[in-house]
Amino acid sequence: MTLINELVIIYLRKVMRMVHRLSKMIANFLLHKNVISETEIDIYIYGYETIILGIIDFFIVLTVGLIFNQFITMLTFFTMFISVRLYTGGYHANTVLKCKAVFISICISLVFLSELEFPYFLYILVMLLYLITSFFLAPIENYNKPLTSEEQMKYRRISIAMSLFWSVVAVISYFFAIKICTTITVTALFITLLMIIGEYGKGGKINEQE
């Protein structure tokens, strides 16, 4: 069993290293074809890396949704998670492998937690915690992505607006779609935890290198 685990980890590491290599390959190919300039090659590598990582995440969400027959739940989670995390920031793993492990764990936990029904006050409590955390902590700066003071102000405003929007959606959906409400609340809880870990733990600010 340990041997299988190690083989899976080695395989995943290779796959994740491939993301950077593949991005580099595409950019080098375009450079060779004189479509892009050498001074801007890093921009393209970064762009392709972002696209490939996004596609991998989408496939993870799609796979978990199909395996557990929770497609709507996963779609709601993905929409909220993307729209909020882009502006609040938070914990980031130091390798792509760890990142994907965290992301898969969140997806699977969400599938099980969204099946439960909690008392109304608990939903309110979690959404309040999410609102307060967004108000005081967002945006959380990452070592790999420093922000200017103007950007911080802008993203802070967007984060607060987003948290207000999702809180309203959660409160309304409680009365006619409890599962959507639970999904939003659990996603808000994960986003809050990732913000707190990013701010007070070492996850959000460390340099990330393969």
Next chain:
Amino acid sequence: MSKNKIYKLIAAFGRKAAVKASGTASGYGSYQPKEPEALKKLKK
């Protein structure tokens, strides 16, 4: 569509993704690739 047009389209897609990503506080996933210096200069 000629090959060159397809290459230009792929390049534009990559550039747009990079510029879009630079207009956010972080990546939405739990991994944040290092933002290139050239992109920071481009933003200014």
